[in-house]
Amino acid sequence: MHEAPPRPRTRLRPRSPRSPRRRLALAGASTLLLLVPALSAAADGPSGPGGTTPVQLLAVNDLHGNLDAVPGPAGAVHRTGAGGEPEQVQAGGVSRLATLLDRARKSAKGADSLTVAAGDMIGGSPLLSAAFHDEPTVEALETLGLDVTAVGNHEFDEGPDELRRMATGGCHPKDGCADPDRPYDGADFPYLAANVLPRTPEQSRKAAPERRPILPPYWIKKLPGGERIGFIGLTTKDTPSVVSASMTKDLVFEDEVETIDRYADELDRKGVKAVVALVHEGAQPPARTYDATCGRNGAPERLDGRIQGIAEQASPKVDLFVTGHSHEPYVCSVKDPAGQPRLVTQSASFGRTFTDLRFDLDRESGELVRSSARARAHIVATDTPKQPRVDRVIEKWRARSADLANEPVGYISADIPGRGAPDPETPLGDLITDAQVAATREAGAELALLNWGGVRSDLTYRASGKEGDGVVTYGEAFQAQPFDNPLVTMTLSGKQLLAVLRQQFSGDNEGYPQVLQISDELRFDADMARKGADRLLADTVRVNGKPVDESRGYRVTVNDFLSQGGNGFSVLKEGTDQKSVTRDLAAFTDYLKSHSSPEKPIAPPKADRITWR
DSSP: OOOOOOOOOOOSSSOOOOOOOEEEEEETTTTEEOOOOOOOGGOOOSSSSTEEEEEEEEEOOOOOTTTTTOOOOGGGEEOOTTSSSSSEEEHHHHHHHHHHHHHHHHTTTTOEEEEEEEOOOOSSHHHHHHHHTHHHHHHHHHTTTTOOEEEGGGTTTHHHHHHHHHOOOBBTTTTBBBOOOOOOOOSSOOOTTTTTTEOOOSSOOGGGSSOOOSSOEEEEOOOOTEEEEEEEEOOOOOOHHHSSSHTTTTTTOOOHHHHHOOOHHHHHTTTTOOEEEEOOOOOSSSSSSSSOBSSSOOOOOOOOHHHHHHHHSSSOOOOOOEOOOOOOOOEEEEEEETEEEEEEOOOOTTTTTEEEEEEETTTTTTEEEEEEHHHHHHHBTTTTTTHHHHHHHHHHHHHHHHHHOOOOOEEBBSSSSSOOSSSOOHHHHHHHHHHHHHTTTTGGEEEEOOGGGGOOOOOOSSOSSSSOOOOEEEHHHHHHOOSSSSEEEEEEEEEHHHHHHHTTSGGGGGGSSSOOOOOOEEEEEETTSSGGGGGEEEEEEEEEEETTTSSSSSEEEHHHHHHHTGGGGGGGOEEEEOOOOOHHHHHHHHHHHHOOOSOBBBOOOOOOOOOOO
């Protein structure tokens, strides 16, 4: 069962001023910016008499099974336009990514090249991959040359047993072999899960150092010259709050810094002196463009997110961080506990960009020469030629799901932004919650609430294939609602409903609000100048135009992720008389079919149910 993740946590505040950035063109490839953070040579000292070995890391993260470029704003990145202002360009596509990775490897001129990922490469995937339990994505990643990946929270969408199957092979326990000609043999790259341990009655959290993770904690790569690099891979410790509780109940997600320190020491004892952390935890970028760099052209010096603290506190034995989870690209320099700078990078989600990192290894000591570390951010431009080998893999799987994917399920009159919408309330979120109320009326539904992360894409008016403009196909609807979550209709008192709405801005969500998508029956105002729960202006909350009666019961529909308290909405676990009569994808496609036609397409909702003061 797939679960809806959280919105990449975003402060509701004005963006920092942007300055023009000098752009460089790589012949025949995407526009890129050379980023060289100010790394002190004092961090390393001079290299030994044996000289150095150049190394290239090509880094990606948060692909989420998007083998094709994602249409609409969710699949775009910003670059600096001719007038110095950010302009939006579409990007992505794994076969195009493969072409650019090939070019980047050739440009490395003798460097040892490795391709790495920082988690969420699968999960929340479009139909092309999800229909076959993400085996198409694994095969495509193998073909483009992925060497190693950390797990992310979405690798746990179907629980630890399915993650182990993805790593080691075997046919799906319910649906059997996705490819009848070749049983799934597992990924030929390692999945790393250093901070994910089994929860057992006999072994408490205090025994964690004596236990081993469910998958390898690190991977050591020995280069042709004998030098070794250790990669520690881990996911956010907050995974239980962003994945269905039923999928993580038997697991413990340990603190990131403690985990990194433990395995950095273990690698050191094994003589591995160059260490890279692949961490599925991130931050908001310091600027809007794809080449966002801390401290450049007036951008903030620090990252706004948990990875900043992790990178500041983790062992100085770790030389650089490749990160994920927050979906937006950045290259920054963060000082370690010894006061020495180290790179912290992230690429854009959905295969929109990748990061090309270069550094030297001291051949005598095995140390990573930090003063040599540098990074380039590349856009995966949609006019890039597709790499034939990867493209053949994708088209093989596409042919098997084409009939279902291309089936028309609805009609729209214009783009309906969701994941790519600029504001917390989105037109697509409004449409989906309205569909959920309609689908659960038989369970007594009066209104619906949806976490922002449950909306995975946009609906675009322009045809993605041969279906025609304005036609919504099953594949496109699936991309917007890929988790197939059961919908749960419950009774909340008016007091509890207000408490749920306050939890958008308080508790775990105070620093980074998790604004719910709401159905047409609900209205409220919020004032972000206030703090915590007071940001909800409770006297403005209306259900069907009437003030909330704290003593009466309201029938509220949510997905089962929220019903289990996901994203910090613990009050939803208190709902009574819970009933489930359908799933989110079925609710959405049924609504599109019954509420639209070629003659009467659905217009984008106005997204005016929440008023921001």
